Amino acid sequence: MPSHTALPGNAMPTAPLDTRYQIETPEGIDLPLRPAGLMPRALAFGFDLGLRGLILGILFIALAFLGNLGIGLGSILLFFVSWWYMVLFEVLNQGCSPGKQVMGLRVVQDDGTPIGWSASLIRNLLRFVDMLPFGYFLGAISCLQHPHFKRLGDIAAGTLVVYREQPLARPQLPLAPALRLPFALELNEQRAILGFAERQGELSAERTHELAAILATPLQVSPARAVEQLNGVARGLLGPT
Amino acid sequence: MRLSDASVVIRPRSSWEAMDLGVLLARKHRVLLMSSWALVSLPIFILISVVLWDYPSVAVLVFWWLKPAFERLPLYILSKALFGQTPTLKQALRQWPHLLKGQLLASLTWRRFSLSRSFTMPVVQLEGLAGLARQQRLGILQQRNAGAARWLTLIGIHLETALWVGLMALFYLFLPQQVELDWDWQQLALASSQDWLWLEHLSNAFYALILVFWEPIYVACGFSLYLNRRTVLEAWDLELVFRRLRQRLEAAVAVLLLAVGLLVIAPTPQAMANPPVDSKPLSTPQASQSIKHLLEQPPFKNPETVTRYRFGEDQGANKTKPGADAKLPAWLESFLDNLNSDTFKSLALVMEVLLWGLLIAGITLLAWRYRDWLQAFVSRRRAPRPKAEQPVPSQLFGLDMGVATLPTDIAGAAEQLWATKPREALGLLYRGLLSRLLHDFNLPLKNADTEGQVLERVRHLQQPQLLAFSDDLTRHWQNLAYGHRVPPALAQQQLCADWRSLFDSEAAR
Incomplete structure (x- = not known):
């Protein structure tokens, strides 16, 4: 990629920036994870904070009718909610507290495995370091500076907040007779042609023609017929459905 | 762009x-x-x-x-x-x-x-x-x-x-x-x-x-x-991706044309690279020098500077700030005070007892759960105790060690046996020695000890005469037992005499 493009002046580093985090399993399978940055995490935390406030508020009002016993139970409850809310949800709910669930996030270990008790405890106990000296000051700075957006608790526990994989809707391909190309296509090229067919609804007609015209010469068709041709190739790649 | x-x-x-x-x-x-x-x-x-x-x-x-x-x-x-x-x-x-x-x-x-x-x-x-x-x-x-x-x-x-x-x-x-x-x-x-x-x-x-x-x-x-x-x-x-694909395909066409062109032209005589110019020979110290130099470099050695903070002198007691403890708001407190009736006091007491009980039960459960671990690591100092109770082994090297199985006059019995059964005679002497070591000298011999280990223990007793005899006897015993070499007659008499002088005199004393 950038290695065979002419680099002007002060040359760029080799790998282009990306938000992906690659893990290779012992079987040689690449797992791309997508670490989540400060903004969705802040919103998820805000949601969790609000939810905890709501739960505690309702329960405190109920407990207020129990006198001293209520105060005692209330403080136990406060302890549990403030220290165990995150841990229990993360460990028992596949790394998702309710806020993370809403934002489509998930906590995993650095190697992509589900988070366990010790890692979750460490990362949540160290929240109090991240909060120093006020309102997640250290945590925010660490999150904005770390290449994989880890706050201090994440660094200590070896965990990562990633986006959950969302279920995909089946894309609609435009109708065209299936075609086969006389030359082999690489994986990313096949994906691009399929993507071209799938995303035609979002693109303007002019842009679609412009994109297809790039490949008109190699496909040996006139630019006007290139879109149809590419759709046919995409059908051919997709196979009978 | x-x-x-x-x-x-x-x-x-x-x-x-x-x-x-x-x-x-x-x-x-x-x-x-x-x-x-x-x-x-x-x-x-x-x-x-x-x-x-x-x-x-x-x-x-x-x-x-x-x-x-x-x-x-x-x-x-x-x-x-x-x-x-x-x-x-x-x-x-x-x-x-x-x-x-x-x-x-x-x-x-x-x-x-x-x-x-x-x-x-x-x-x-x-x-x-x-x-x-x-x-x-x-x-x-x-x-x-x-x-x-x-x-x-x-x-x-x-x-x-x-x-x-x-x-x-x-x-x-x-x-x-x-x-x-x-x-x-x-x-x-x-x-x-x-x-x-x-x-x-x-x-x-x-x-x-x-x-x-x-x-x-x-x-x-x-x-x-x-x-x-x-x-x-x-x-x-x-x-x-499309632009790259087009570039690739056009390049492929160009390569095809080039290949056709090359087929037409006769191949050049020298297609192989020249053999690499011989590098100058290295002497041994030079080679080891360069090896050492290479080994100092990153793939083999990765030096790392670690800077750590250490505690300085203690600053005395930490200053605590008042007003930081979480308190219920005033209105809630007054509200709670109004509701503070005696009806729940007993219930609160029950809860308190229950919670304390839960804590104690939890600790007990933990201790019980990890009792093996506790025994293994906490009471380590009492570990030597079973040594005293270790029973005297009744057999060593397959030889019976009971006092009752040995004749009273071991040397005499051995002398009688020498002529017919030299193996049993020497065995009797060795058994006698081990039995004495076990019972008279209280040596902590174990079933798994070898002859050499027994000798080593005898050496710790600091008795040169006993050591010399044991050494001699063990050597002959090993020769006979493993090498099937019968000790010469002189050695037989010598062993019996030594036995008498060592143990019978002691017994007489």
Whole structure:
């Protein structure tokens, strides 16, 4: 990629920036994870904070009718909610507290495995370091500076907040007779042609023609017929459905 | 703009991921972005503060209001850096006055409060659109990702506040104790503003410093949202792959032509590379020197400097601050006091007992659960105790060790046996020796000891005569038992005589 493009002046580093985090399993399978940055995490935390406030508020009002016993139970409850809310949800709910669930996030270990008790405890106990000296000051700075957006608790526990994989809707391909190309296509090229067919609804007609015209010469068709041709190739790649 | 020069991976992302890319982009060019922002904004901040010295709040408001003007510089740097043409600090600063020309008034007045400011800024600055064209463009762009841009600004407001207060708290925490004693925040709040003007200006300066850190990230996030929107809208990623595909196919055609051409031309005589020129021979010390040198270098050795903090002297008791403990609000407390009747007191007592019981039960359960572990690690000092109870083995090397199985006059019995059964005679002597060692000398012999180990133990007894005899007897015993070599007659008599002199005299004594 950038290695065979002419680099002007002060040359760029080799790998282009990306938000992906690659893990290779012992079987040689690449797992791309997508670490989540400060903004969705802040919103998820805000949601969790609000939810905890709501739960505690309702329960405190109920407990207020129990006198001293209520105060005692209330403080136990406060302890549990403030220290165990995150841990229990993360460990028992596949790394998702309710806020993370809403934002489509998930906590995993650095190697992509589900988070366990010790890692979750460490990362949540160290929240109090991240909060120093006020309102997640250290945590925010660490999150904005770390290449994989880890706050201090994440660094200590070896965990990562990633986006959950969302279920995909089946894309609609435009109708065209299936075609086969006389030359082999690489994986990313096949994906691009399929993507071209799938995303035609979002693109303007002019842009679609412009994109297809790039490949008109190699496909040996006139630019006007290139879109149809590419759709046919995409059908051919997709196979009978 | 050439997409193939882009220094980021271009693909359609979700809006949150696009912002993450912005954070990474800002991180990569952090030094340039922060220094250029600081060099532009801090002098202006100082100027504003000096002019409006008596009105610190107005000063910070004016400074805050000017943010869109400063934001144009990071956007310019990022847009250049995206395609690999990162400007130097000097170039960027020189460019800033030119950047201010387009629609500055609008962005400082009615567009100042737009929450999607960071997202729409590139349309004006990079695309240079104005009026109706800008409106239409924004209409298309804001169909998606605009919500995320608003969230970005909202989060930014909160983050700025949190960082600002955090920096002030940090400042307060780092005050020396002597200074802190004279200060009281309530006093500060009530004091006439004249005395504390400089303090307010200081907190304004903190805000300016926070912006140096946060604003480049904010601009970068907005910029990457804009990029992402255009990537989706114009399928940049597809264009990139298509162009590469075309390049590849055209290159393949060229290669085909070249191959055909080469077939026509006769092959050149020398197709192989020359053999490598012989490197000069190395002497042994030189070789070892170079090996050592190589081994000192990274793949083999990775030196690492570790800097750690160590505890200095203790600073005495930590100072505790009052008022930090969480208390229920007053109204709730009075409300609870009103309800505080005796009806629940007994129930509370029951709960208390129950909770204490639960704690004790938990500890007991833990102790019981890990009792083996506790025994293994906690009571280690009592471990030697079973040694005393170790029973005297009744058999060694398959030989019976009981006192009762041995004749009273071992030497005599052996002498009688020598002629017919030399093996049994020597065996009898050896058994006798071991039996004596076990019972008379209380040697801790074990079933698993070898002859050599037995000798070693005898050596610890510090009796040269006994040792010499044991040594002799063991050697003959081993020769006979494993080598089938019968000791000579002289040695037989010698052994019996030694036995008598060693043990019978002792017995007589």
